[in-house]
Amino acid sequence: MTVKRFLLCSVLLGLAAPVSAETVFPARLAGHALIPAASYIPAPADAPKDAQVSGKFTGAARVMEPGTVPGDTGASHGKRPTGISLPFRGQPLQGFSGFAMERTADGSVLSLTDNGFGSKANSPDALLFFHKLNPDFDAGTVEVRETVFLRDPDFKVPFRIAYEGSDSRYLSGADFDLESIQLVGDEVWIGDEFGPRLIRAGLDGVVRAVYPTMLDGAQLKSPDTPGIGALxxxxxxxxxxxxxGYEGMGLQPGTGLLWAMLEKPLLNAEGADEGAFLRVLAFDPAKGEWTGQGFKFALAEGATAIGDFNFIDETRALVIERDNGEGVPALKCEGDPKPDCFPAPAMVKNVVLIDTAQIDAEGFAKRLGHVDLMTIADPDGKARLETAGGTAGVFTFPFFTIENVMKVDDSHIMVAVDNNLPFSSGRALDRAADNEFILLSVPELLAAK
Incomplete structure (x- = not known):
């Protein structure tokens, strides 16, 4: 039974199917490129003055002077300093979260920057934008050909935005958390985590419509949905x-449907996870409506969320699954966190291949296997950065949030990190993570059926 014909009523049955031992395919590093962590762009000239300095609200009180609040990795990762301080002059060019499957007319890869600094409350001065990117793995660089800022001049957003009274009406991280993107004709479709919602916009960044998520006739909501109160x-x-919300969203060849994947399990009536699986719901962009179709993605043991989701043909798709760790296990802290160790190192960082044409009786898409991003062969010495606690000849991608994956050709995929500037490290103990892009040779994975 294909995804196109699979009805959501079948999906709603059953609990999580355990992920049994599956094939782990080899991966070889074929290229490594990066945008340095401390990379910033100016806000548009017609944006509110407030947006010219970003990150003013990441602490207990507003801080106006740029570069005066040191960034660190947070309590769960030992509060290690990252060497970059807030607020920022301009907007940080960071947080890449989602590749579009289709490239633009000039061959660029579409990606987007997420909500800013991690929450609705601390990101009202972080503008929302997407990019046209051109990774050059020979040079080790990533060209940002164009950045497009999202704005709502036609009042399509159905709630009050942070810059409601401005003439330009640019959107910010207090309005949406952008996490996935697809190019459909001359429009972009963006998955939002706060609602969760889908945003339809032109290539000029002007919002054309916003769609809430409907499931069984009711709107799916999160604690960040407008109207949800403290009680x-x-x-x-x-x-x-x-x-x-929608951390990944795949565009299915043949059907033209958007398949939006939730990052975490839905909650049941008791407020607990409904199972160790994620919902994937179908939306028809031509009709502007949810179709009622869906399937489930089963998480591997130790995985807590996904990072991206992209089809490679009419039924098979790549999914990044991850835990919340960063840094290599070899430097795991023994006892209390210290500056020279990782209290919660990365353990599960996989790129999984699924087949949505193979759905079992409980609604789960078949997992065909995965590659482990913590054990990538590097016999040709393609790595451009050293890894704290790393092993010679083995390249690792030990980051908290790895949120970009796409097929490049029949042998290669590209993967990139969301570096959460200035709060994540992973490659080093005392340095903010760069925006890293890697080209992986994985012909066996891409040929799996």
């Missing part, structure tokens, strides 16, 4: 966990 009941008033 709301988890599992009743909202069933999508915070930061659990």
């Amino acid at each position: 709301s009941v988890k599992g009743k008033d909202w069933t999508v966990p915070r930061s659990g």
Whole structure:
């Protein structure tokens, strides 16, 4: 049964199917490129003055002077300094979160920057934008050919935005958390985590429509959906966990459907995860409506979320699954966190191949195997950066949030990180993560059926 004909009513049956031992395919590093962590762009000239300095609200109180608040990795990762301080002059060119399957007319890769600094509350001065990128793996660089800022001059967003009273009406990280993108004709479709919602916009960044998520005739909501208050009941008033919306969204060849994948499991009536799986729901961009179709993605043991989702043909697709760790396990802290160790190192960082034409009786897409991003062969010495605690000849991608994957050709895929500037490290103990892009040779994975 193909995804095109699979009805959501069948998907809603059953709990999570355990992920049994599956094939782990080899991966070889074929290229490594990066945009340095400390990379910034100016806000548009017609944006509110407030947006010329970003990151002013990441602490307990507003901080106006740029570069005065040191960034660190947060309590769960030992609060190690990252060497970059807030606020920023301009907007940080960081947080790449999602590749579009289709390239633009000039061959660029479309990607986007997410909501800014990690939450609705701390990102009102972080503008929302997407990019045309050109990675050059021979040179080790990534050209940003164009950055397009999202704005709502026609009042298509159905709620009050942070810059509501401005003439330009640029969107910010207090409005949406952009996490996935697809190019459909002359428009971009963007998956939002806060709603969760889908955003339809022109290539000029002007919003044309916003669609809430409908499931069984009811709107799916998260604690960040407008109208959800402090006295709301988890599992009743909202069933999508915070930061659990559309982290991945695939455009299916042949059908033209968008398949939006939630980052985390939905909550049941008791407020607990409904299972160790993620919902994937179909949207028809031509009709502007949810189709009622769907399937489930089963998470491997230790995985807590996904990072991206892209089809490679009419039924098979790549999914990044991950845990919340960063840094190599060889430098795991023994006892209390210290500056020379990682308290929660990366363990599960996979690129999984699934087949949506093979759906089981409980609605799960078949997992065909995966590559482990922590054990990538590098016999040709393609790595451009050293890894703290790394092993010679083995390249690792030990980052908290790896949120970009796409097929390049029949042998290669490209993967990139969301570096959460200035809060994540991973490659080094004391340095903010760069925006890293890697080209992987994985012919066996891409040939799996």
